Amino acid sequence: MKKFLLLALVIFSINAVAYNFYFANIHAHTAFSDGSSTPTDAYTYAKNYVDIQAITDHAYYFRQKIDNQDKLLLTKKMAEDATVEGKFVAMWGFEWTGGVGHINVYGTTDWTDRNESDLKNLYKWIVSHRALAQFNHPGVTYGNFYDFEYDLEADKYINLIEVGNGNTSRRTITKEMYSNYILALNKGWHVGATANQDNHRPNWGSANDTRTAILADALTYNSIMEALKQRRTYATEDKNAKILFKCNDFWMGSILKDATQLNFEIKLSDDEPFYEAVLVSQSGDVAKWRINSNEFSTSYRIVPPDGYEWYFLYVIQNDWDEIVTSPIWVQYGDVHVVNLHEKVSGRNVDVYFDLINTSNLPVHCDISVKISNVPARTEAELKAREIKQITVPLSNVESGIQTVEVFLNGFKAQTGTVEVKKGLIIVDQSHENTYESFWKTAQIDIENQGYQVEYSQRFFKKVPNASMVFLTLPSKDSFPELRMLNDFEIENLVEFYKKGGQIVLIALKNSLIEDSYNTLLEKMHIDAKLAQSEGNVFLFKNDKMLDFYEQDGFLFISCEEPSQLMKKLKGRLP
Template sequence: MLEILKSKKHLRLFAWLAMVAGILISLSSATTVSVFAAVTPVLTITEIHPNSTGIEAYEFIEIKNNSSSSVDLANYKVDYERVGASTKVWDMTTSQTLAAGAVEVIWIFQNDSVGKTKADFKANFSISIPDSQIYILDVRAVGAGTGLENTGLKSIVLKSDSGTEVSRAAYNDQTGNDTGTTVDGGENKSAVYEFPQYLNDGNKTMRKVARGSAPSPGGSYTAAEAPSIWITEMMPNPVDDGFEYIELYNNTTSDINLSGYKFKRVNDSITWTFGSFTLPAKGYAAVWIFNNLSTGYTTADFNNHYNTNLSSTQLYKLDLGTYSGLWNSAGPNTYEILNSSGTVICSASYNDAGTTTDASFEDRSILYDYPVTNTKMMRKVANDQYATPGEPYNMFYGQLHSHTSYSDGVQTPNDAYLWARDKGHADFFAVTDHSHYFDNVNDWANSTEWTDLKQKADYYYNENKYVSIAGYEMTWHNPTGRWGHMNVFNTDWFEYKENLKMNMPAFLDKLNQSPAGFAQFNHPMLTEWDNTKKWDYWTPERDNQVALIEINDPKEQYDTYIHALDKGWHVAPTNNGDNHSANWITRDNNRTVILAPRLNRDALFDAIRARRTYASWGDSDIRINYRINGKDMGSRLTGQSSLAVKVDVYNQNADNISKISVIANGGTVVASQTYSTNKVSFSTTLSPNYKYYFIRVDQADGDWAVTAPIWIEDPIPAQLSMDLKASSVSGVPVKVNANVKNTSGSSMSNVIVDFYKDTISGTPKGSTTISSIGAGATGTASLEWNPGITGNYTIIARVTIPGSPARYLVGKAVVPELIITELGVNTTNGADPNNSQYELYDFAEIYNNSKNTINLSGYKITIGPTTGSSRYTFDISGTFNIPSHSAGIIWFKNPQNTSLTVSDFNSNFGTSLTSSQIYSVSTSEEGPSGYLVNGGGARQVWIIKDNGDIVTMSEYSSGLDLKLDTTQENKSIMFSYPTDGTYANNKLNYDQPPTPGSVSSSQYPN
């Protein structure tokens, strides 16, 4: 087994956290913003028992009243939904009051129950609850008089008498349409449920937290009610038996000093006593079972064995003296934690089937979760797991974006899931075919391909071994708004691009109605897929549902990640293959890494919602643990006076880490350190000046990784906007303004604005102190600066808002060398009716915003994406000079207008341009794709230098303006300079009288 372990690239750094369904422990302290708490339904389903012993006389559903008022069960009914059969409706007609906070057992009284009493019911389960806690729901008159079926997918839906759904819970839900299979309906076993707290409200579906559990009617038991201390992990069989350990979790909100507590080996009743050691509130620690084989080993040895970096506050050495530690023999082997009074707090067993199964895996641990049966015995949930002592989360490696022949890839989802599992050795893998390719695209419920994709994901799903995920890619292209692409997960439904009502804002609002669902921005980059304004459609609800952003590119997509964060999106990075060939996950070593307590869907999806991910480019086994003040990546903090940053990085393949950087707003590097080793621990202390901080790790071989941020959510009482103006200083092309609006209720004094070029580093290029900004007022600081260079440059303003601590606002303004100020995209058609798509006078107006004459030789004008190709480029090879603060015209020539002259151009537009002001570009391509297309959806027009640097870009017919910009012949679209920190110009208006060569003062910094 050790050799097998060594062959796996992703041994884990960090320890398992007993999974608490729906509770994000990392966000629980008083210094952290609470995750939005969804409104819990009045009644929730907490347990389903479909298969009682022998004759099925004692089936039941357990429900809980979560409201502050009593409810009468006579106002409710149960819909029993069955795959492949009709729904049974069981109305609760007898009046019975369920008190606030109380639990009720609904006994499904069927043919086998006849002659049985409530006393018999309680005796069957060895419980003593009052008769009033048992509601008899007689179902004999419905169907054949049978109750809960044992096989096939079933759902219990609790509704009000008016038909409003209150809550639902499914069992056997991994069987799909296989009506003859059982997963949760084992004899005398129950499925246990909790209400998951998703980020948006509206969920009615309970989460199954345990299957095959001993039935406990009337004893609803949640994590909050579980023991104060949990055993969450045990390592009974390390390769070297001197490194056995157990992991403890403090389930309370107060620190617990374990001094005087005891660890008991129940099988031989031997007890060992703890010395002074603090188990932090909602915190974890590894207890090293320092046995007779541990002599001579140190904490460093323990860390080296498990590739951890545990400190003395995270690792306690429990010295057993000459005794052996955790037994590997056939069990059950049971261990207890007792308090100083000798009372058992919790216990855990392994090999409890009477064999050595659990302890037979060397260097693999056994995982436990809290008991759901009102006992102190931890619930064993997995064996043969990666050893991860003393830390809350494990690290799982995979990808979340791929395709098959169900869209524009190859083979089938069945092939993809198998390949990623068996050849890619992925922990998790998602197939996300483009939804507009699915059959029956207008009726998702009857799409055989969508159904098969989900069923195959369920078929290969193997809890704690391999998580197969079904999703889809929502794909907006040119004719549908060019919003970009998004992967969507964990919804029953799909949408498709041809539904023109589903622009991105409408789509995200629909996703908000599925609180369990979540989405990912795919490969975001303005030069390929996205329109320029999508980030502006941020709302808190949309932000909640879009958890991820894909970074498959080290430059533009990385920069777009920062842009999205600066716009307020709480997104965590991923890196995925987007495979369209039969090389799923094996094509490269790029990986998405998710920090989760266990390898199952709920744990991974909760981790994604908590933004606990990082993206690795080129390295499939790098491990990163990043915390601020003890809180993991993805956390949202408030009330911090300082930030203790801690980053642990380990590369198992011995690739050296060259640099660790802490990145804040605007891409600002606020701290960094260089290295030349494969295992590093970086720490620093920062003031909480910025809104977010993430980690970038660079390696000596060029591979790199970026983590999710940790956000500082304290509000900043100001807003920053940037604009450009013409400078009055001789030789200076532009003035940059930073406009600071005071959003507080009182005056603000001594606001410092520092200006930097390209990055916030070194000495500012200028600095201004705004002495006072009144409540609700705006103060402006300006920079007039001659960079002494040609081309675009970026001015960054960092505003210091006084306070303790001071807070920073960061804004960017691209000072453009050139601006595309006007596009004529729907001019007079040619005379040949067979080529009427060729328009005679399509043009792009280029304004020189610099202080020098610019020769466009060495530049290209690119249109894209265009029909049939991603871009079409016209090279400007000859001399074409545009004087400073003047405009030149690019005239697009085609087979219909090759003979037309500058005089014809002037006659058409009523202008008097000279030949030096117009440059003609042409193509021999037979078709419209090389030209400024109208009516075909979104287009972008770039000016790009021959070296690939993007200078300026104007976009039309995108987003909500789909098909609006090109409706009128012989009209123009007007643009002004960029203001959002990118090179994308602002569209002013469309259907305007063309004015080629004439630029208004609103179109350039003035």
């Protein structure tokens, strides 16, 4: 009897936390905007293919009423009439469309459009209505919301993002939307993955196998809306693949506070075999499993590397159908570091990031940034629920791929990586000396040796901040007015040379002599002059025509091909 009670208790506990899998299409249109038929027709058709169907017509069409009735309220009434709890749920909403992106808003009784709300005002509208919302098909064509500029208040309600979109037989989960998904997560948004058909023809739910999978208690409107708000979703190109993704017993879409150990639970099931599953994080791919089976189950333990991380599961099947889950976030404390990125100039690195204070109290932050063995410190005062952009410069960073660590009040808040090249090489292209095809090839060779190459299309108005400057002589087919080095440029280049910078003067097949370059040589105390012979430019010294000359930090090279340049530069780069 005791064994029976224990078994019953275990079964009851599993059922108490388990969710049902439902498959939805939550982005579609009808003739209420630029689609076909009515929402009632759409719901009637879709119930044969999906468990949940949303109609989200373009809001700017709602300015035209039907029999003096608001189109959104008509859609709501049709959705409520079409819903049969336990069998089919019909959702309603609208799509705001602006030049910076498109957003679906669900379940409201009024609407706004681009004529009265720009993106910032739309965010405020969503917050004031506490409305569930979704970023639609982010990318170049329709926009990605100013590169997903973060809004702390709107983040509470914009809980979804399309990783897949399309009503053709082609792939709907694209690299562009996938990369924008990662961009949104890195900027601080807490959004769950969806994939929808965005129907404009009468094929709601049947256009392809693309679905938004929703894990919910029951097939009821309230249960589905709650699941969407909690981000218990995944985007799938397979219409019935089941994915379980949990961490520390919390489901996908959850935010784990102050977790120090992570135990991921992964289960996959489908009538078609899975090829591979990848645990993806903000820091990169964490783990990968080759499967080749219809069923897969595993667990994986790690320690979070810092105070703000997200993890999601990317799955691909043998037929190349892709599946992307919502993330699980791991966050420490109330102040988070997001949007970590760097700008490298030579061995100087500027580290940029956003500080987000999610608390209702002001916070003081002692900030420490460390790259390799180079530290830097600053501090910041944040008001309640404030976002502040921080820049921390570091100098003399060692070359190579280095770890970037950001500490807040002594705790490691964020980590990243940056590649610091061995040195910055500036290629002058401001004096009719572009030679585009030549430098395109040479740049590859130089960068392959670990150096950073920058092209300068502006005059040297200040002393160059680089290890080496390449000055290619002007082309014969050029404007004489733009060939010469200005006096102030000569002064700055000479100062650069005196401070230990290296200058490489290069003559190519189509180059000519411009007197200002001889003036530069004289000012640098190079006892030689440029001279022309048989159509080529050489350096004339001690009655000899030289195609190569080296003196201290100065090099002269006369060549025709990038390979010849690289051969003569061998062992001489900084």
